[in-house]
Amino acid sequence: MSVRDAADSDRDGVWAVLEPVIRAGETFAFDPATRRDDALASWFGPKARVFVAERVGRVVGTAWVRPNQPGLGSHVANASFAVAPAARGLGVGRALALQALLEAERLGYRAMQFNLVVATNQAAIELWRSLGFDEVGRLPEAFRLRGERYVDALVMRRDLGPRS
Template sequence: MTDLTLRPAHHHDQDAIWSILEPILRAGETYALPRDWDRERALAYWFSPAHHVFVAQDAGAVLGSYYIRANQLGPGDHVANGTFATHPAARGRGIARAMGLHSFETARALGFSAMQFNLVVATNAHAVALWTSLGLREVGRLPGVFRHPVQGPVDALVMHRSL
């Protein structure tokens, strides 16, 4: 990584974001989203009005994207939630870590007091290790709630940290 920049996503980033999301969706191993979503549906979801969307860019290339939003409405809207995606060719370069740290700062600036991930697939060892290293702790385990395409029903973790 030469000069990673984290910035709000723009309409012109959609092709790059789709190139990141499509292989993740098709694999079906980490997101509780339909594997058959097309570009239009996936990007409409990613850029939902309630989502604050960002990209991680290095040397002009978008290598990752994330969004944060309120985890719940009303009395639960002080807790942030997020979804993160790194381009397959950029994994292992600290992109997800940088996006995670940026998301905590952004969430604080938006008035959130905590970050909670409702469904971290337990077999996604890289995500579990990353979030644990960034101070999230497992506060619950949901047995067999994720239908993994290879391993069948697997557990998901609820992870949380104060900001």
């Protein structure tokens, strides 16, 4: 498996990864009925560095890194990750996370923060904790799981690079 910068030619592969994740309504805040063009416009949004993970020439995961907030909050990175259902448990998420952390440090971010880690997404929570992220907040009933019931979401954060 390799991780590289995404190209415009990867959009179909990225959508193939994103679509089942969005439709499931379990981890992303996207409406499950989100259209392809809208999802890709958001994923490849302004200031985003987008990556893809490939196995045997096929996109099996994708991630982006961008400022968590504009202006005076832009020194903290935000990131999002998606792995194709068939590629879960193969280290794709970890590889993308490590690439995102390296890129965030290279770009000079002081920290990385995830604003909406769904509390039922144990695989993601365990991965982030294993990579040094701490839970810095809990948002009661902040996510509507599968559009049916409300569950908590976590805010997770990790410092990056040397501190002054």
